[in-house]
Amino acid sequence: MRQTLFLFTLLAAFFGHSQEKYPKDYFRNPLGIPTILAGTFGELRSNHFHSGVDIKTQGREGLKIYAAADGYISRIKVAQFGFGKAIYITHPNGFTTVYAHISKYADKIQEYVKAIQYKKENYETGNLFFKPNQFPIKKGEVIAFSGDTGSSGGPHLHYEIRDTATEHIINPLFFGLNPIDTNPPLFQDLKIYPLNSNARINNKNKSTVISLNSIEKGQYKVGKITASGAIGFGVNVFDRLDKATNKNGIFSLEMLVNGKRFYYHDVETFSFPESKFINLLIDYPHYIKYKKKYQKTYKDDVNKLSIYKDLVNNGKLDILNGLNYNIEIIAKDYKGNASYLKIPIAGTENNTIFMQPADTTAYKIVAKNFYKFTEDNVTVAFPKNTFYEDLYLDFKVDKGVAKIHTPTIPLAKNFTLTFNVSKYSEAEKKQLYIANVKNAKYPRFQYTRKKDSTFYTTTKTLGNYALMSDTHKPKVNVLYFKDNQWISKRKTIKVKISDIGSGIKNYRATLNDEWILMEYNHKKRILTYNFSDKKLVGSKHIFKIVVSDNVGNTNTFSTTFFKKQVN
Structure with a gap:
C-alpha cells in the first residue's frame, strides 16, 4: 500500500511539473482557422532543425494573425531572406512567441516599421527591439497578416515558442496547439x-x-x-x-x-x-x-x-x-x-x-589542429576543429578550379579559401568573384572579399571553386505600363530584375527624386512599390531605379508616367 501511494505521488508530481512547465491553455491558435501543419517542430532541414511549426494558410496570403497571449512586442525584423517579416511577443509567463513569413503588420506596427525603412532608406530593418510599454498586446489582438516573405516555399505561418530567458526553442504542440494526426510514421x-x-x-x-x-x-x-x-x-x-x-x-x-x-x-x-x-x-x-x-x-x-x-x-x-x-x-x-x-x-x-579501399592522400587532417595548404596560387586554411574527425583531404587545382575534397563531409566551422589574382589587371579584378562551381553551368556566387592581389571567401562547404568573371549588368523591366503612359488606376509599380552572373546585390528606387520602399520577392524576382506610401503632387512623375550586381555592374533605368492622386 505504501509503495502504491509513493508511486501515485511520484506520478502526480511528474505530470504536475510537466503541466507547469508547459501550460496547455495559456496560448491560443495564432490563426482563426483549423490547425493543419505543413512542417513539424524539429523536422530535418538543410543544416538545421526546423525551429517551429509551419501552419497552413489555405494557400492564401492576408489571413489575420492573432497574438497567442497577452504580452508585448519585444522585437521586429524585416529581412530579405530567413524569416522575412517577423514579429516576437514576450509574455509574462516566461515564454516568447514568434510569427514569421508575414506579409504585413497590423496598422500601428506597420506605420512604425515603414517609418524606420524610409528613415534608413532600406527595406531590411535589422532587429528592432522594444520596451514593454511601447507595443503592449492583448491575447487575440490582430498583430499581422499571413504571407510568403523571406525563405518561404509558399504561403504559411511559421510559429515558434521560446523560453525567454534561455532562447531555447520548444515544440509548440506541448502548449496545446492541436493538429489532427491519426497516422503512424x-x-x-x-x-x-x-x-x-x-x-x-x-x-x-x-x-x-x-x-x-x-x-x-x-x-x-x-x-x-x-x-x-x-x-x-x-x-x-x-x-x-x-x-x-x-x-x-x-x-x-x-x-x-x-x-x-x-x-x-x-x-x-x-x-x-x-x-x-x-x-x-x-x-x-x-x-x-x-x-x-x-x-x-x-x-x-x-x-x-x-x-x-x-x-x-x-x-x-x-x-x-x-x-x-x-x-x-x-x-x-x-x-x-x-x-x-x-x-x-x-x-x-x-x-x-x-x-573498402583505404583512403590516403597527401593531406592528412588531424581535426584538433590548424592547417594551411597552397596549390597553384590557391590557398585553403582550416581553423582548429573545422572537421569533426580526422581524415585524408583531397586538394588540387585543375585548370583554375580548386577541388577541395567533396561536399559530402560536414564541417563544424568555416574555412578560408584564397585566390592570388596578381596576374589580372585592375579592370579584370573588378569583374572577378569566387564561385562554387559544383554545377559548372550555374556557378554560385560566394561573398568575395578583395584585398590587393588576393581575393578570399569563407565557407562551410567543401567542393569545387573557381574565379569567375561577370561583365553583364543586371536586367530591369518595368511591368504593366510603358514610358509616358497614364496609370491612374494602378495601385503599384512592379519591376522585374535579374542577373545572369554574380547576382543582384542591391537596388535603389526613387519617385520624383525621393527614395521609395520597394519590396523584393526574390522568388519571383519582382520589386513592388505601393502608391499608398506617399502622396503624389501633380500628374507627371519620374520613376528611377538603379540595380547593381555583386561585382559592381550597374543598370540605371528611368521612366515617366502620369497619375493623379486618388484619395
Whole structure:
C-alpha cells in the first residue's frame, strides 16, 4: 500500500511539473482557422532543425494573425531572406512567441516599421527591439497578416515558442496547439553501417541499404541479416498528418535490442547553437549525394546534441559470432502514433568478400589542429576543429578550379579559401568573384572579399571553386505600363530584375527624386512599390531605379508616367 501511494505521488508530481512547465491553455491558435501543419517542430532541414511549426494558410496570403497571449512586442525584423517579416511577443509567463513569413503588420506596427525603412532608406530593418510599454498586446489582438516573405516555399505561418530567458526553442504542440494526426510514421528503407574496418554486413565492410516489407499499417520487417563487429543503423522515415500531403518530421526515434532500449531521441526542445549537429544525426554523405535523409540510431562521439536519452554504447552494436539479435526501431509522432521496424541479425564469423579501399592522400587532417595548404596560387586554411574527425583531404587545382575534397563531409566551422589574382589587371579584378562551381553551368556566387592581389571567401562547404568573371549588368523591366503612359488606376509599380552572373546585390528606387520602399520577392524576382506610401503632387512623375550586381555592374533605368492622386 505504501509503495502504491509513493508511486501515485511520484506520478502526480511528474505530470504536475510537466503541466507547469508547459501550460496547455495559456496560448491560443495564432490563426482563426483549423490547425493543419505543413512542417513539424524539429523536422530535418538543410543544416538545421526546423525551429517551429509551419501552419497552413489555405494557400492564401492576408489571413489575420492573432497574438497567442497577452504580452508585448519585444522585437521586429524585416529581412530579405530567413524569416522575412517577423514579429516576437514576450509574455509574462516566461515564454516568447514568434510569427514569421508575414506579409504585413497590423496598422500601428506597420506605420512604425515603414517609418524606420524610409528613415534608413532600406527595406531590411535589422532587429528592432522594444520596451514593454511601447507595443503592449492583448491575447487575440490582430498583430499581422499571413504571407510568403523571406525563405518561404509558399504561403504559411511559421510559429515558434521560446523560453525567454534561455532562447531555447520548444515544440509548440506541448502548449496545446492541436493538429489532427491519426497516422503512424512511414518507414521508407533501412541502412546498416560498419563502424570500423573489422565490421561486416552480409560479409562486406560496406554500408548497405535494405528494402523493407510492410506487414500492415505501422508494422515493417526485413529478412535476416548476417553481421559481425561494430555496426549501426539509419532509417529513412517521415510522418504525414491528417488533411495534408506533406512529408513531415517524426517526434521520436527509439531502438530496442532484444527488448532493451539502446537508443532514444526526441524533439521536445533544443537550442540554436546545437542545431548544426543535425549533420551528424543524419547520414550526411548520403544526403548530399542523393537528397535522402537517413536518421542514425547511434551517436557519434563528437555530436553535442542534447536530444539523446538512454543511450547504451551510444547506440552502437557489437555483433558477436553465434548470437542472434532482435532489433526493433520505433518511430513516433507527437500524438504517439507509432511504427515498428523489426530487424533480425545473426552474428557470424568475419568472412570478408568485399573491403573498402583505404583512403590516403597527401593531406592528412588531424581535426584538433590548424592547417594551411597552397596549390597553384590557391590557398585553403582550416581553423582548429573545422572537421569533426580526422581524415585524408583531397586538394588540387585543375585548370583554375580548386577541388577541395567533396561536399559530402560536414564541417563544424568555416574555412578560408584564397585566390592570388596578381596576374589580372585592375579592370579584370573588378569583374572577378569566387564561385562554387559544383554545377559548372550555374556557378554560385560566394561573398568575395578583395584585398590587393588576393581575393578570399569563407565557407562551410567543401567542393569545387573557381574565379569567375561577370561583365553583364543586371536586367530591369518595368511591368504593366510603358514610358509616358497614364496609370491612374494602378495601385503599384512592379519591376522585374535579374542577373545572369554574380547576382543582384542591391537596388535603389526613387519617385520624383525621393527614395521609395520597394519590396523584393526574390522568388519571383519582382520589386513592388505601393502608391499608398506617399502622396503624389501633380500628374507627371519620374520613376528611377538603379540595380547593381555583386561585382559592381550597374543598370540605371528611368521612366515617366502620369497619375493623379486618388484619395
